[in-house]
Amino acid sequence: MKLLVVEDEHTLLQSILEYFTQEEFLCEGSATHADALNKIEDFSYDCIILDINLPDGNGLRLLQHLRKQKKDDAVIIISARDSLQDKITGLDYGADDYITKPFHLSELNARVKALLRRKYVHGTDTLELGNLQIELFSRTASCGQQKLSLTKSEFDLLAYLMNNPNRVVSRQAIAEHIYGDQSDNMPSFDFVYSQIKNLKRKLKEKGCDDLIQTVYGLGYKLSL
Known part of the structure; x- marks a missing residue:
């Protein structure tokens, strides 16, 4: 499974990449809106873990662009924004799940795997x-x-x-x-x-x- 992690906090980005690499995912990381945009235009991913607060742009714009391209990459938003409206907005933009920071990597892993199970049960497995x-x-x-x-x-x-x-x-x-x-x-x-x-x-x-x-x-x- 191919995973893209978009997160500008270096320590958290590396922790997520290392964790999912051990889970046998093929992992790539992006710390900026621009780099992530290039990746999602050039490649497809089974799942994208997306922080919406990026130094050079809004992660929701990335999500919006992804959905306009009719790409079906699964997306989980990770964010410190924990209000109900923030979660509703993220899901309305096309996210499949929303998890607030801080979180345990084991929970994120469980959410990714549950999302992929749903994706492939209803899609082509x-x-x-x-x-x-x-x-x-x-x-x-x-x-x-x-x-x-x-x-x-x-x-x-x-x-x-x-x-x-x-x-x-x-x-x-x-x-x-x-x-x-x-x-x-x-x-x-x-x-x-x-x-x-x-x-x-x-x-x-x-x-x-x-x-x-x-x-x-x-x-x-x-x-x-």
């Missing part, structure tokens, strides 16, 4: 192509009756390809999806080749259809 099936929330994959043992990166890669069937995706796009803004610090995208190679081997070992195609000079495509 299971993806299928040929005899390959993955379940996004439980992060499991199988070929027929054979369970696949995948690393976190391999599962994220497979889920990304299955969310984009019959579409060529570049190595750069894959790197940005799996590693987010950390991909900017990578000297090359050769590691994507290794991930694809390992994933294809594991699929073949479990009798999966040959779904991952290399489109030379462009990237990779998942299709029957």
